Amino acid sequence: MKILIAIGGREFSKPTLDLGMKIANSFKSSTTIAYVGKKISQFSEKDVSVVHQNLDDRELYRPGIRTLEWAYDFLISKKYIEEKDSNKFNDYLLVDEENSRMKVLLKGQQSDKIDLIMRTGEIIEQLKNEVETNKHDITIIGGGGNKGIHQKLVQFIDSSVFVVKNYSVNKKYRILLPINESKGSDMAIETAINFAKSYKLDVEIVSVPEGKKSIEEVEKILLKTKDKFLKNKIKASTKLISGSAVNSIVNHAKDDSIVILGVSPKNPIMKYFFGSKPLSIAQKCNCPVLITK
């Protein structure tokens, strides 16, 4: 599994980085920590590039490097990386790769499982390129900022998207898994099993009867799903909730929930203009939300 963690401002990115690294560690996956720098007007892009080269030559940190240094120090402080004299951030080498991508190489870096990269440009385009080029399975991003970004990420990025909202390191979380009979739900169930196993988290499976489905039929789906978790020795409970799907799930989710949802099977054009239930839930919930693909 490959994970992409997108970071921005230092303090705001702490929870994102922490949760992202926990997930990466539990799945033993390779991780890319990406800082996407501000988009530069075409008028000035070459001038900015010359100045940044000049800053490198003078050993002055170019913008973005300080954020990556902070991220690296954070990983060391949390023991995600073993600290040694040889792997301090002082000696870094920037490798200019294609398509606005720069990789930070550290002397004595022992782990090839963590990559630090910088990209410059429009955030959605850059993260989409990163996921497409390096085939990441999950993109993890903070919950702050422009909500439209999350919608576009889910819409256009070819990986699961984890929006880390209101995450606290010390809180004991449980998984809230809203399901129906869609293909997206199957993927969400699979991901939830992996998460719950790795983290030893309890799972609450919920469903909202909609359309022509009878309550009995929905309960059957819930029990069938619960069995899958029990077979994997995961503590799971079920609940049938009523009302509109989005509002009842949002109201049911608490601060200590990690909501895992499947992507909507809706037509992409309809989703773009009118949104979808998973997107609305991700936007309205005040807790981490993972939309699986």
Added chain:
Amino acid sequence: MNESYKIISSSILFWFSQKKWFVYSIIISIFLLNLTTPVGLTVPAYHSLIILLLVFMLVTFEPIPFPAIALLTLVLQVVLGVAPPNVVASSFMNDAVLFVMGSLMFAIAIVHQGLDIRLAKLIIKIFGRSKRMFLAGLMTISAVLSSFLGEHTVIAIMLPIGLSVIKNIDTQQSDGKNAVLLTLFSIAYGTIIGSIGTPSGGARNVIMINYLQEFSNVHIDYLKWMKHAYPILIIQLIVAYFVLQLTFPSSLNNIKMRGFNKNVGKTDVKKNINHLFSCLIIVGIVSSWFAFNDIYGLGIIALAGALTFMIFGMISWEEINKNTNWGVILLFAATISLGFQINETGASSWLVMKFNELLATLPSSNSMNVSWSIMAVLSGLTANFFTSSATVSLIGPMAIELHPTDISFALSSAIASGFSFLTVISSPTAMILYSTGLVSTKMFFRVGILMFCISIIILYLMSQFYWVTL
């Protein structure tokens, strides 16, 4: 749902989300093309104005690369019957375009020589008695250099000096944060203000000189421009110094004037000779701008500067090729070509006529003052959202047409276009400052709005009371 349908529709949506302004611009242009041509305008003139609007939208929102906008401008001029192919081709290249090309290459060659450390030492030697003097020195040197060498050269040289002295400042404390901002803004404002000082300070100045020569047969040489613009530059610098000191009050305790020393490599004889030659070439080129601009034009002299660096092996063609913004050169060439057609087709006269008609409806006042103010503020504001040189290349013909015999209108339009204090997209300096991550767009605007208003007032007073004495 069919998987391939999903992939295709998702790709189209992504393209649309990235290029929506291109689609909107084309739709608006097609809509305008289908309207009846306004009374008093010829069809080619009307079409040239539609292309002007299209270019404004495309350059502002950047949905497609600049070279594509440039090519589209040329293609549309011919396809929509604005001008025949040969006329478009001949208006595509002139001294202003050569100047843009030459000055960009010359800038890269200068920055490549690593003169910043030597310059930092010089600034400390002259202004090192106090930290406030040092910042004033940074600002003044930035302004003087920028007036001759252009913004992009000077900001690239001065920013590393600025960042060296603020390297270890804790920006969490307000005193430290203000010291950082004061240093960065001192360099940026010095550089921006300086660019109005001489024709070579910015491509917009050269473009306006070219337009004046072509449309009004008025010639402005290097010295004449300086006589008009340099006093404004000096007043603006003094005002900017105090505006910044008031906006970012700081004890400056954390500034380390010799912070760059750590980054100084060992100077060797080869480097010294290189620096000496670089200075000689720079002095030679600036002197030639003074002495020979009438004979050779500013563009050819700028190209000669880049050429000299290459011939002496002080920079490789690969380095120049890699760092030159060819897209911007193409775009300027295309917009200048469009500017010529707007004038030739009579579109600029029609716009000015409409503008004067509008002025006549206003309560009686000094129409010269009102039209000057609107033109200057419009030039300044447009430049802040559209970049200065492109603004002058497109609205310059209208500024000249307002009062073809009075150069104060054309000069004011070009100078006001240099007041890029409001947005980070307005000039290379502002964008480079923004790209450091230490200055936000809001912060830039907050400080800049005051400077912008004061600068317009200074420009007005100088044009009313000083220029008339020249």
